[in-house]
Structure formats: structure tokens, C-alpha cells
Amino acid sequence: MKWLGIAAVLVVIVAATGYVGYRHFVSNRLTEEALFEAVETQVYGDSDTGSSPTEEGAAPAAASALPRGGGSPIGVKLGEVPDVFKVKFECSNGDFIAEFHKDWAPQGVARVYELVKVGFFNEVRFFRVLAGFMAQFGIAGDPRIQARWRDSYIEPDKVTASNVRGTITFAMPGMPHPPGVTNARRTTQLFINFQDNINLDDQGFAPVGKVVKGMEVVDAIYSGYGEGPQGGGQGPDQTRIQEEGNEYLADWPELDYIKQATFVE
DSSP states (O other): OHHHHHHHHHHHHHHHHHHHHHHHHHHHHHHHHHHHHHHHHHHOOOOOOSSSOBOOSSOOOOGGGSOOOOOOTTOOOGGGSOSEEEEEEEETTEEEEEEEETTTOHHHHHHHHHHHHTTTTTTEEEEEEETTTEEEEOOOSSHHHHHHHTTOOOOOOOOOSOOOTTEEEEOBSSSOOOTTOOSTTOOSOEEEESSOOGGGGGGTOOEEEEEEEOHHHHHTSOOTTOOOGGGTSSSOOHHHHHHHTHHHHTTOTTOOEEEEEEEEO
């Protein structure tokens, strides 16, 4: 009986030790995750043809299977978005101001609003810049942040404004889309038109805003790297930007970038 009592005590001690170790592991893990959530809160959430501003991703599925309203990681509602607002983009080569109109493309403008609200565009590179065409940006510098938004699709918008010089529009997966589907799978990538690209209107590219000050800064965004491998060029690979962020883009040191984007009166 004496030995049974000792064995029982040992079992209790081992179990208690294991529980304490488990709690320590879980506590550390939760603390690390909570820290990342706090950082996210402070910091902010296909195949490229070379002829359209496209967003890297899988080829479009059947229209009925395309995600609709993937939702906002931060829960911004359309009614919370101002009808018109301005954003100042402080960039490595100067500043410009853009004005966004909700009546142009409600879902797209709401996404821009929430991305600016959480600081998503801070330290974001203009990774695909084609002289005489457009400058594309909108992949987070931190791949962990990008992962939160990559599959957060927004609802389609009708094209009500035209892709004239200075307009800002969401990039999309490679064309063509399934029958009846326009501006599918828009998430975070945008482009600024260097010239009138009205041929994009019929392809479903719905402008969300327009540069109203500092277009000369936009014109001067570095374009020397050109297309990435998706478009047959030697520029940055969109897939690797998604996966590795600004660490990967260090190999393209001349890329201009957004230092921060903030709302202005």
C-alpha cells in the first residue's frame, strides 16, 4: 500500500508538471499571436498578359463559383464610407493627392477607404510600372498582412467612370473573365493610368478615384524594371512579392514606393 501511495503521488506530480508546461506553451503562443494582431492593427488586414493591369492569382472559375463579398478583415461597412474623400500618398519621389468617389464604384471605393484606414499602403512598392500605360501597386510589404487580404474579394462594380489619365482603378486576374462576370476577384491591387486607357472600360475595369494634385510625381515613378515574368519581362515576380514582401523586392532597389497614405481634408 505504501508503494501504491508513492506511485500515486508521482503520477500527480508528473501530470501537474505536464499541465504547467502545456499552459506555458499555449500562453507563449497566444501572446505571440496577440502581439501580431496588435501590430496588424497599428500597421494597417492571373496569368499576366502584359496588356492589362492584372492581379496575380488563380485563373477565374465558373461565374457561379467566383467568391462574392469575401468580406473585410476589419469589418468596414459601406455606410461608414464617405461619399467623397481625399488621400495623400507620400512617396519616395514626392507626394500626390487622389480623390475617391463612392458613386463611381461603391465596393471598390469602400475597399480603398478601409485599406487607407488601417495603413495597408505604408511602405508599399510600385512593383509594375509600364511607361506610357500605368503604375501598379497594392501588395503589402509584410507577407503576413498580405495573406489576410489576398482572398478578401469585393463585389463587382459597374464601370461608370472612364480610365482616363490620372484615374485609379483596381487590378484584376487575367482576362478573359467567365461569361457575365466583370471586375472579378478584386482585392488590394490598384493602378494609376498614365494616359487615357479607355479600352479598359469595356473590360470591366472600374475607376474608383483620380489624382487631383501631383500628377507630375506619378509620371516620375520609376519604370525601368518594366514587366515581371508573368508578362515576359525581367521585373519583380508578383507571386514572390505576395509570399516574401519587401524583403524580396530589395533586389529592385530603384522601385519607388508609398511611405504612407493618409486621409486629408
